[in-house]
Amino acid sequence: MMQLSVKVSRFDPDTDSEPRLEPWTVEVEEGARVLNVLDAIHSLDPTLSYRSSCRAGQCGSCAVKVNGEPALACTEEAADGMVIEPLDLPVIKDLMTDLVSGISSIPRINTCDCGIIPKQEDIERIKPLRDCIECLSCVSVCPAMKVTDFLGPTSMRSQMRIALDPREPGNRVREAISQGLFTCTSCNRCWRVCPKNIETPGKAIEKLREIANREGLTLPRHQEVSNLVKTTGRSVESGKYAFLDLVDEVIEPYGEVKGEVGFFSGCMFNARLPERALDMLEVMRNAGIRVIIPKEQVCCGSPLIRTGQTSFLDELKEKNIRAFQDRGIKIVMTMCAGCGATLKNDYDTPFKVMDVSEVLTCFGLPPLTKVPVTATYHDPCHLKNGQQITKEPREILEKAVERFVEMPAQCCGSGGGVRSGMPDVAAALGELRREAINKTGADIVVTICPFCEYHIQEHSDRPVKNLMTVLVQALGKEPASLQ
Numbered sequence: 001m002m003q004l005s006v007k008v009s010r011f012d013p014d015t016d017s018e019p020r021l022e023p024w025t026v027e028v029e030e031g032a033r034v035l036n037v038l039d040a041i042h043s044l045d046p047t048l049s050y051r052s053s054c055r056a057g058q059c060g061s062c063a064v065k066v067n068g069e070p071a072l073a074c075t076e077e078a079a080d081g082m083v084i085e086p087l088d089l090p091v092i093k094d095l096m097t098d099l100v101s102g103i104s105s106i107p108r109i110n111t112c113d114c115g116i117i118p119k120q121e122d123i124e125r126i127k128p129l130r131d132c133i134e135c136l137s138c139v140s141v142c143p144a145m146k147v148t149d150f151l152g153p154t155s156m157r158s159q160m161r162i163a164l165d166p167r168e169p170g171n172r173v174r175e176a177i178s179q180g181l182f183t184c185t186s187c188n189r190c191w192r193v194c195p196k197n198i199e200t201p202g203k204a205i206e207k208l209r210e211i212a213n214r215e216g217l218t219l220p221r222h223q224e225v226s227n228l229v230k231t232t233g234r235s236v237e238s239g240k241y242a243f244l245d246l247v248d249e250v251i252e253p254y255g256e257v258k259g260e261v262g263f264f265s266g267c268m269f270n271a272r273l274p275e276r277a278l279d280m281l282e283v284m285r286n287a288g289i290r291v292i293i294p295k296e297q298v299c300c301g302s303p304l305i306r307t308g309q310t311s312f313l314d315e316l317k318e319k320n321i322r323a324f325q326d327r328g329i330k331i332v333m334t335m336c337a338g339c340g341a342t343l344k345n346d347y348d349t350p351f352k353v354m355d356v357s358e359v360l361t362c363f364g365l366p367p368l369t370k371v372p373v374t375a376t377y378h379d380p381c382h383l384k385n386g387q388q389i390t391k392e393p394r395e396i397l398e399k400a401v402e403r404f405v406e407m408p409a410q411c412c413g414s415g416g417g418v419r420s421g422m423p424d425v426a427a428a429l430g431e432l433r434r435e436a437i438n439k440t441g442a443d444i445v446v447t448i449c450p451f452c453e454y455h456i457q458e459h460s461d462r463p464v465k466n467l468m469t470v471l472v473q474a475l476g477k478e479p480a481s482l483q
Contacts, residue, residue, distance in 0.1 A: 049092070066082055107172070139190075233299055236267050415451065
């Protein structure tokens with residue numbers, strides 16, 4: 001037996017004005033699950049309300065938040081000091097949330113007397129989408145659902161699963177569009193909290209957008225981006241300076257060579273924010289890292305994948321892979337979270353892809369002097385959820401600034417084509433970031449993603465800086481300027 005001290009959220013909407021965390025100490029067996037802890041508390045206080053049914057991770061009824069993250073109480077291992085709260089859904093009482101409204105809105109297949117039997121290939125395509133247990137963990141964390149009438153990730157998963165079924169007579173794509181298909185920011189939060197590991201953005205939402213594209217239903221602004229990539233190789237038009245025109249192909253460090261990487265610049269750092277990439281080079285030179293920059297690299301294709309416009313995606317992939325492979329590059333470094341997630345998850349590369357924060361963690365930082373500011377960090381979704389990188393940027397930032405304060409991770413609204421195609425939704429999410437930033441009291445906001453930097457700066461009174469720019473300041477140097 002082991003003794004655990006935990007805190008459990010208690011709230012009765014009929015009598016309480018707000019939830020409170022109630023401390024408990026209980027004895028449970030070694031290897032106990034969260035549900036075992038709740039059962040132990042319930043034996044002492046039968047008024048505690050929570051759900052349990054199958055106790056085998058199959059019904060989804062017991063989903064709760066454990067230390068802020070959705071989990072199934074019957075499968076999540078209990079730990080001392082854990083905090084157990086309800087999902088971010090309307091609370092009925094204590095840990096019980098309203099699941100009925102969410103589950104009842106999930107699209108169901110229409111009946112059909114066609115006599116068609118799905119082929120094996122149809123079944124194989126459906127398999128990655130059919131394991132949903134309707135726990136609504138994904139719904140509880142979806143940022144778009146907080147600011148718009150988007151029906152949510154589990155409904156989009158259901159629409160794609162039905163669209164793949166040859167027995168379905170209806171047009172599920174048009175229905176999905178009416179339910180908010182293009183409001184998903186591709187933040188991948190739903191995927192990361194799913195107890196069945198269903199990759200809803202990549203396997204459902206982006207695939208529905210591909211079907212929409214084939215039917216001529218892609219948003220006009222997204223079509224403009226696709227045409228730009230097709231004609232220029234870039235998803236954004238260049239400003240006065242382009243990074244690839246400013247630098248040599250090989251950048252040597254100031255001293256001993258400790259490592260070598262190829263740099264995938266991405267469209268934003270090349271065309272809109274070349275100063276940030278120049279700051280990165282200064283950091284690398286001080287860290288002893290040789291940087292090779294192939295000039296023939298093009299857009300990674302992320303804006304096309306996220307918006308379902310993949311007809312010439314393979315051409316982009318081939319050009320980019322060849323650009324680094326022909327030079328014998330073993331590590332390709334990205335600075336843009338979206339590019340990094342795309343190269344890691346959507347490409348089959350013969351080289352290793354690493355975020356800049358991973359590279360600096362691997363090879364080591366140069367000597368730094370802490371910048372006298374209080375900084376908070378914004379997690380880019382394509383870094384936190386797309387690449388599961390959260391620790392490295394924070395550890396680096398803590399070494400570069402006098403004081404670091406945490407901020408809850410939340411999508412800023414700039415991804416998935418939402419900033420260009422659904423600007424009102426993006427702006428609403430940007431305002432939520434403003435509120436969170438203000439609560440930290442930080443002097444500056446630090447991030448890595450150029451899209452996050454642009455978008456958050458439009459919705460914040462605090463300066464938004466790239467991590468590489470902060471590191472240049474911590475080196476005692478002036479950040480790059482192309483004025």
